[in-house]
Amino acid sequence: MNSKAKWIDICQLHDIPTNTGVCADLQGQQVALFHLRSYKSDGESQVKAVANFDPFSKANVLSRGLITEQQDKYYIASPLLKQQFCLDSGLCEQDESVSIRTFDSRIHRGLVQLREVF
Amino acid sequence: MSRQKVVVVGNGMVGHHFIKQLSTEHSDDFEIVTFCEESRLAYDRVMLTSYYTGNSADDLALATPEQYDQMGVEYYLNQQVSAIDAAAKTVTSSTGLCISYDKLVLATGSFPFVPPVPGKEQAHIHVYRTLEDLDAIAMSAKSSKVGVVIGGGLLGLEAANALKQLGLKTHVVEFAPRLMAVQLDQGGGELLKQKICDLGVEVHTQKNTKEIVFGESCRYRMNFADGSYLETDTVVFSAGIRPRDNLAREAQLKLGERGGIVINDQCLSSDPDIYSIGECALWDNKIFGLVAPGYAMAKTVVSHLTGTEKAFKGADMSTKLKLLGVEVASIGDAQGNTEDSQSYSFIDSATGIYKKIVMDQSGKILLGAVLVGDSTDYGQWLQLALNKIEINPPPEYLLLPQIEGKISATSTGVDALPDSAQICSCLDVSKGQLCEAVVAGATDINALKSCTSAGTGCGGCIPLLTQVMNAQLSKQGVSIDNSLCRHFNYSRTQLFDIIRVKEIRSFNALLDDCGAGDGCEICKPAVASMLASLWNEHVLETELLSLQDTNDNFLGNMQKNGTYSIVPRIPGGELTPEHLILIGEVAKEYRLYTKITGGQRIDLFGAQLHQLPHIWKRFVDAGLETGHAYGKSLRTVKSCVGDSWCRYGVQDSTSMAILLEQRYRGIRSPHKVKMAVSGCARECAEAQSKDFGVIATEKGWNLYIGGNGGMRPRHAQLFASDIDDRTLIRYIDIIYMFYVRTADRLQRTSVWMENLEGGLDYLQQVVFADKLAINDELICQMEHLIDTYQCEWKTTLENPAKLKRFSHFINSDKTDDNIIFSTVRQQISPTNNTPELASQR
Numbered sequence: 040m041n042s043k044a045k046w047i048d049i050c051q052l053h054d055i056p057t058n059t060g061v062c063a064d065l066q067g068q069q070v071a072l073f074h075l076r077s078y079k080s081d082g083e084s085q086v087k088a089v090a091n092f093d094p095f096s097k098a099n100v101l102s103r104g105l106i107t108e109q110q111d112k113y114y115i116a117s118p119l120l121k122q123q124f125c126l127d128s129g130l131c132e133q134d135e136s137v138s139i140r141t142f143d144s145r146i147h148r149g150l151v152q153l154r155e156v157f
Numbered sequence: 158m159s160r161q162k163v164v165v166v167g168n169g170m171v172g173h174h175f176i177k178q179l180s181t182e183h184s185d186d187f188e189i190v191t192f193c194e195e196s197r198l199a200y201d202r203v204m205l206t207s208y209y210t211g212n213s214a215d216d217l218a219l220a221t222p223e224q225y226d227q228m229g230v231e232y233y234l235n236q237q238v239s240a241i242d243a244a245a246k247t248v249t250s251s252t253g254l255c256i257s258y259d260k261l262v263l264a265t266g267s268f269p270f271v272p273p274v275p276g277k278e279q280a281h282i283h284v285y286r287t288l289e290d291l292d293a294i295a296m297s298a299k300s301s302k303v304g305v306v307i308g309g310g311l312l313g314l315e316a317a318n319a320l321k322q323l324g325l326k327t328h329v330v331e332f333a334p335r336l337m338a339v340q341l342d343q344g345g346g347e348l349l350k351q352k353i354c355d356l357g358v359e360v361h362t363q364k365n366t367k368e369i370v371f372g373e374s375c376r377y378r379m380n381f382a383d384g385s386y387l388e389t390d391t392v393v394f395s396a397g398i399r400p401r402d403n404l405a406r407e408a409q410l411k412l413g414e415r416g417g418i419v420i421n422d423q424c425l426s427s428d429p430d431i432y433s434i435g436e437c438a439l440w441d442n443k444i445f446g447l448v449a450p451g452y453a454m455a456k457t458v459v460s461h462l463t464g465t466e467k468a469f470k471g472a473d474m475s476t477k478l479k480l481l482g483v484e485v486a487s488i489g490d491a492q493g494n495t496e497d498s499q500s501y502s503f504i505d506s507a508t509g510i511y512k513k514i515v516m517d518q519s520g521k522i523l524l525g526a527v528l529v530g531d532s533t534d535y536g537q538w539l540q541l542a543l544n545k546i547e548i549n550p551p552p553e554y555l556l557l558p559q560i561e562g563k564i565s566a567t568s569t570g571v572d573a574l575p576d577s578a579q580i581c582s583c584l585d586v587s588k589g590q591l592c593e594a595v596v597a598g599a600t601d602i603n604a605l606k607s608c609t610s611a612g613t614g615c616g617g618c619i620p621l622l623t624q625v626m627n628a629q630l631s632k633q634g635v636s637i638d639n640s641l642c643r644h645f646n647y648s649r650t651q652l653f654d655i656i657r658v659k660e661i662r663s664f665n666a667l668l669d670d671c672g673a674g675d676g677c678e679i680c681k682p683a684v685a686s687m688l689a690s691l692w693n694e695h696v697l698e699t700e701l702l703s704l705q706d707t708n709d710n711f712l713g714n715m716q717k718n719g720t721y722s723i724v725p726r727i728p729g730g731e732l733t734p735e736h737l738i739l740i741g742e743v744a745k746e747y748r749l750y751t752k753i754t755g756g757q758r759i760d761l762f763g764a765q766l767h768q769l770p771h772i773w774k775r776f777v778d779a780g781l782e783t784g785h786a787y788g789k790s791l792r793t794v795k796s797c798v799g800d801s802w803c804r805y806g807v808q809d810s811t812s813m814a815i816l817l818e819q820r821y822r823g824i825r826s827p828h829k830v831k832m833a834v835s836g837c838a839r840e841c842a843e844a845q846s847k848d849f850g851v852i853a854t855e856k857g858w859n860l861y862i863g864g865n866g867g868m869r870p871r872h873a874q875l876f877a878s879d880i881d882d883r884t885l886i887r888y889i890d891i892i893y894m895f896y897v898r899t900a901d902r903l904q905r906t907s908v909w910m911e912n913l914e915g916g917l918d919y920l921q922q923v924v925f926a927d928k929l930a931i932n933d934e935l936i937c938q939m940e941h942l943i944d945t946y947q948c949e950w951k952t953t954l955e956n957p958a959k960l961k962r963f964s965h966f967i968n969s970d971k972t973d974d975n976i977i978f979s980t981v982r983q984q985i986s987p988t989n990n991t992p993e994l995a996s997q998r
């Protein structure tokens with residue numbers, strides 16, 4: 040079983056414009072945090088979090104990428120070289136041997152919270 | 158069986174094709190050696206002229222030393238074979254190397270014929286066959302103003318095109334009474350001459366060059382037999398080709414009366430161990446000066462060597478070309494030499510179209526054709542002729558533009574072709590083979606090309622290839638898909654119309670109306686661009702924010718380490734000293750890397766996300782605006798100083814450039830748009846490589862459109878001449894908006910023009926004659942965009958909510974510690990990221 044750290048408050052949900060990302064400082068680590076809400080009228084908000092470091096360009100930029108959807112799964116496309124990473128698994132679509140870390144995230148009373156998965 | 162040793166003399170297009178075929182299919186059975194007189198392995202001679210328009214020698218290469226090494230082919234560069242000993246079965250090279258063979262293949266090609274004109278051996282007199290020739294011509298052109306091509310055949314006109322591209326005043330001198338005498342009849346030749354003269358190339362027919370002497374106004378003077386003369390600085394001879402058969406002659410192989418190595422249906426010469434293929438070979442008393450027949454011969458020899466015995470049965474010499482921008486095609490018996498054949502022709506002198514067909518006695522089978530000015534019918538007609546397909550309506554219906562009868566005569570299209578129909582003549586690929594490949598899964602053009610090789614020669618068959626593929630796909634029940642992406646089943650043009658007509662203003666609304674899912678990297682930026690082109694709202698409006706691609710997202714181009722570049726607009730490249738100093742001061746204060754761009758402005762690199770608003774505030778306060786270096790929108794309008802300073806200038810090009818840049822700044826389009834204005838024909842602003850190029854004339858402006866630099870450079874085409882300021886702007890308004898409406902995503906104007914059915918002519922009709930009756934609407938739309946312009950940075954700075962996004966962390970004021978700079982040439986340079994790829998597992 041995974042041991043879980045404590046939830047940490049990051050920001051208000053409305054601090055993250057829908058369907059974009061921000062970068063959060065989680066105890067010294069850079070985390071890319073995304074606010075998803077389906078564009079269809081009945082969409083509900085959810086948050087997802089992965090490492091902000093792009094292993095291909097070696098820069099801390101993933102939070103500034105474009106969110107894409109494919110068969111109901113969400114991906115983040117690196118703003119630099121455009122590789123896509125699954126927001127659930129962290130796996131790279133273009134190169135299966137590469138994946139990035141994912142983090143637990145949730146919306147709790149209007150606040151976005153993160154915690155590390157060990 | 159032990160390995161046979163095959164020696165190939167000549168590594169040109171055909172020799173190489175033979176080697177490739179033999180070694181890929183039967184590498185174990187043969188040891189291959191080739192001699193190459195030129196300094197490099199085979200290259201694409203057919204595309205030779207593109208060497209002047211962007212293709213390097215490497216781009217043209219058909220084979221590389223690495224590939225030959227891998228294939229186990231032994232090759233000798235820069236070595237001519239100087240003798241064959243047919244009895245001993247050896248060849249000797251110019252360096253004295255002697256090699257034995259089991260089978261010898263002569264693929265020595267041909268040489269350009271230079272008639273014995275006194276004075277022909279001088280420094281600036283050339284031929285047009287090899288890359289070295291082209292280098293030499295380019296060198297001459299540097300010190301020349303005028304160039305003459307002797308010979309108005311196919312190659313001569315191609316050489317003339319090259320001279321024109323090199324910037325020379327170009328003449329073509331032809332001995333015969335018409336151009337392209339081999340392929341065209343009198344009517345076609347006349348029209349071609351007219352069209353080429355219109356392009357500024359002078360054509361002199363029925364001129365016999367007697368001698369070349371020193372000139373008065375130019376380097377040389379050519380004296381003609383009729384007493385007239387022409388002065389020129391450079392001459393290119395293109396008076397036909399002659400087979401290189403001297404080796405064969407010395408080895409006492411049988412030659413034709415007028416040269417050429419005589420071969421039989423197996424491509425064997427008079428010696429049972431020596432084959433000959435390509436332009437040096439004479440079959441049925443014919444030399445084939447095209448690559449497709451050479452490839453067919455290569456195939457024949459491969460089959461003969463491997464025991465399958467496919468016979469060479471001649472080849473079709475139909476051709477379709479674009480010479481100096483004029484479409485020309487000739488099919489089969491173009492001259493009507495067949496007994497009892499009947500000819501029909503159609504001349505539209507207003508638009509410059511000439512078409513002629515030659516029908517058999519019954520009037521039902523097409524034997525040959527000539528097309529000048531418009532060769533769209535080529536593919537269809539070639540198939541009708543090659544496959545002897547019976548045409549039922551009266552033959553003249555084939556010729557007439559768009560009437561019902563014509564449609565029923567030819568619209569049977571590719572479906573009517575038998576499976577044996579040859580679609581790609583360069584690589585000899587039939588319709589049946591293509592359909593099989595489609596069935597096996599090659600469902601796009603690139604896949605089809607790579608698995609059948611069709612379309613990889615001259616490329617002329619690609620439209621037909623596409624038709625065959627699409628027909629086969631629809632037969633298989635696959636509908637042809639031009640939808641934007643998996644979220645929208647519409648093309649960009651269709652979506653644009655939907656958004657416009659239904660006045661849709663957000664991605665949500667568009668998805669609700671006609672989309673599925675939640676969008677992706679293709680549709681989101683495309684829709685954002687369309688919404689901006691129509692409604693011109695700020696790109697960082699909340700509704701639009703999540704659609705923007707990287708650079709629009711933070712109004713700056715992201716650099717490799719996650720920092721941004723800053724490019725203030727410098728309209729027309731004109732900058733006051735005060736602004737120049739400010740830019741310098743800001744760069745110094747924030748320690749930014751500073752560079753003059755290729756677009757006549759200044760780029761500051763290395764700004765971090767949180768610094769962007771501070772830096773832009775300094776600029777906006779001083780009256781500088783965003784340069785939209787990040788947007789798919791107008792970039793720069795390059796200028797020259799024009800008549801305000803330059804002694805040659807005939808108009809105020811700088812003012813016009815500034816006017817255009819301020820008029821069109823910020824307008825979002827399918828791709829970026831670049832413009833330039835030059836003050837005279839010397840063209841210092843390089844307008845002919847821009848999407849919209851403007852060149853001053855004594856009487857006004859010439860407008861060029863569809864130019865491109867970048868990966869596939871294209872020269873812009875002349876759209877209108879000697880127009881005044883108002884007309885110029887009106888035309889640009891219309892074309893720009895028409896492009897915005899109808900181009901595909903990320904399609905530059907050059908590619909858009911190429912894909913526009915009817916091309917330049919059509920666009921001219923749309924603009925000059927308002928053929929679609931939408932010009933007022935387009936202008937109105939353009940004016941709306943101009944009126945609603947805002948400096949995106951200025952608006953952003955005025956809006957605190959928007960500024961919140963410009964910090965590295967949402968929950969801390971810290972900055973990114975992974976951004977590290979070192980110093981290179983006294984400026985910063987990013988060091989944190991190394992290009993190699995490491996797994997994160």
Ligand code: SRM
Pocket residue numbers: 714715716722723724752753754755756757758759760786792793829831846847864865866867868869905
């Ligand atoms: C800065 C500059 C190079 C320089 O150091 O001088 C530059 C830099 C970039 N060019 Fe360029 N191009 C620059 C002039 C050009 C020119 C020359 C010109 O404009 O006269 C060309 C060829 C002309 C043309 O476009 O037809 C040029 C053809 C390209 C292309 C190829 C376009 C094509 O159609 O093939 C790309 C790629 C693309 O747009 O898809 C490109 C893309 C880029 C991008 C945006 C690549 C990227 O996404 O990061 C670079 C970002 C620059 C930045 O951060 O500001 N750049 N680029 C030049 C900026 C000019 C300016 O003031 O805006």
Ligand SMILES: Cc1cc2nc3c(=O)[nH]c(=O)nc-3n(C[C@H](O)[C@H](O)[C@H](O)COP(=O)(O)OP(=O)(O)OC[C@H]3O[C@@H](n4cnc5c(N)ncnc54)[C@H](O)[C@@H]3O)c2cc1C
Pocket residue numbers: 166167168169170171172173192193194195202203204205206236237238239264265266267285286287312315401404434435436437445446447448449451615
């Ligand atoms: C500008 C231009 C445009 C053309 N456009 C077209 C076109 O659009 N469509 C088309 O079908 N055809 C076109 N052609 C013709 C086409 O290039 C030729 O048909 C084709 O290259 C013939 O191939 P080949 O191998 O027989 O001869 P080449 O390609 O000429 O190759 C022969 C090679 O053998 C070498 N050689 C000769 N003698 C010796 C020796 N003794 N020892 C060693 N090496 C030797 C030569 O140096 C040369 O490299 C064009 C040609 C030119 C020049």
Ligand code: SF4
Pocket residue numbers: 797798799800803804805806807810835836837838839840841842
């Ligand atoms: S294009 Fe003409 S006017 Fe402009 S700088 Fe060059 S020479 Fe002078």
Ligand code: FES
Pocket residue numbers: 580581582583584611612613614615616617618619
């Ligand atoms: S016909 Fe030349 S590539 Fe197909």
